[in-house]
Amino acid sequence: MARSSSKKPPEAPAEPMPARIEPCVAMLVDKPPKGRDWAFEVKWDGYRLAVHVEPGRVRIITRGGYDWTDRFAPIAAEAQQLGHETMILDGEAVVLDDHGRSDFGLLQRALGRKPSLHDPREILFFAFDLLYLDGRDLRRLPLRERRRLLESIVIAVSAGVIRLSEEVEADGEEFFRIACAHGLEGIVAKRRDKPYHSGRRPDWQKIKCVRRDSFVIVGYEPSTMPGAIGRLLLAARKGEGLAYVGGCGTGWTYQESMKLRELLDEIVTDAPAVALRRRGAVFTRPVLVAEVEYRAWTQDGKLRHPSFKGLRERADEATIFELLDTRLTE
Template structure:
């Protein structure tokens, strides 16, 4: 299903036979050519975020990719020095040794790559729970040797800020830096050729989380401005854990009791009884035992046996939809959001149902 596009480039990105601009491979400068000014390398760039849509867009204005399920990262390279920065601005360089090693081998002097750290399952799909376990769970200190970096944008390249370039040109430069066949610690998020609705249907058939659509002619803008769109095959969002009902499941957890935000207050949205493994349940139970309290942070109805928690743990939950009374349908636990990243909590609308 996934392949590089066969369409020709709309315009050459470099003049014929230019000096090679990649670090470590420079030719002597041509005195007849004007020197391009260098842009200072930013310490951090706020990421472009995809806007959630119910249906995939259609038409030639869009570029399509798989939606990867992991941790959003920016990979900073500066003449051999590597920094791996999370979406929240934390330095996690030490936690991704495989990505770090692969970054040092890239043939470039300075660069900033936008992408996702993932752990792949046996089918090549990203597995968020496996990534969390590799990192040691919430507040974990382990490094994730099996995590790789899926690169999907290039924001700075050998002294030049690329954010003002259109998406397609940035994409071509990224393909020059990371070949489509790369299969090591840094890989290319390949463009998918076809129309949005058909690509989305294929993604759902293959059990993927969803797809990303990017406007071909737009520059890179931080925030959620609509230049990128995400369409999910399976809904997945962050919810507060209010408490749990004891049971015979892993870690003595029968069902997690979840809440979303609505008009600035927590609202109970039902329970999650599946998705826990022995390992993830042990990690979760360790965290929950630290924050037991006497009363729930939001009304949940009569639950006499429940153990209540301070509302500080944000869980990633997959679900298939909503009931008419604003409860999650067919929900499954995926893992805890990392506290360093200040996980977003799902916002209920008044018309959700």
């Protein structure tokens, strides 16, 4: 008589964990979409990050593919305590102001090498997607299923530095109106039924209360005030090079302007990064990036009413605004 086998059926082999996943990027649109297929979230004002939990280590990767684990050590430490051997979280690192709004300037100061009133432990990571979990690539699943798994992991540590970016059950236009009234940067809409695709996709859309993007600093015009800056000269990516998009002369205090000029004076060059002739201008190597808030674009492709909000690093090239032919994108 043959014995019945007590062996369990073989498990499906684990899917290799990607070393890096190019993030899904939301398309900028003028108004929120309609329909029950769309989920809405707050648009966070910080650094887009992927948190890779691997056996024995955690890596934190920027949108541009750089390893910034050391800059976000508290997030990395907490990620190891989430109870899973392998995992990739997609989200945003932010610092919240006194009103609970994400503030890019506060984040920059918390990350800065100079003394700051803001501790790096104030940096929070709001997770909004789960791309890989315990040997399984989740990108082919619809968003609603990825979110269900994400919520089961992150809600348990909601008081820590890793938190869930909440979905809001609301009409998109009403949510957008309320977000703008509360001084938020905007909202994000995502199709619940779609898998995760890298690159800029219509499945994810962002609607901004004001426009805000990153531009390369290519020089400055001195202020009439001693040691300060009158206007920053800004450029966007265009093809393999840069194109001048105008100047920015507001958004800083006199003291901040002096510190910014000190930084720029260390990278002065005789070879401008853009084709621009301007009397009295001081040109700099294109290694610093300005975060700029503005209202619109002029017909000749210049920023309208720009205001300086902080500095980024050129190393994370993916954040810099790009000009495509006659169209403007980011």
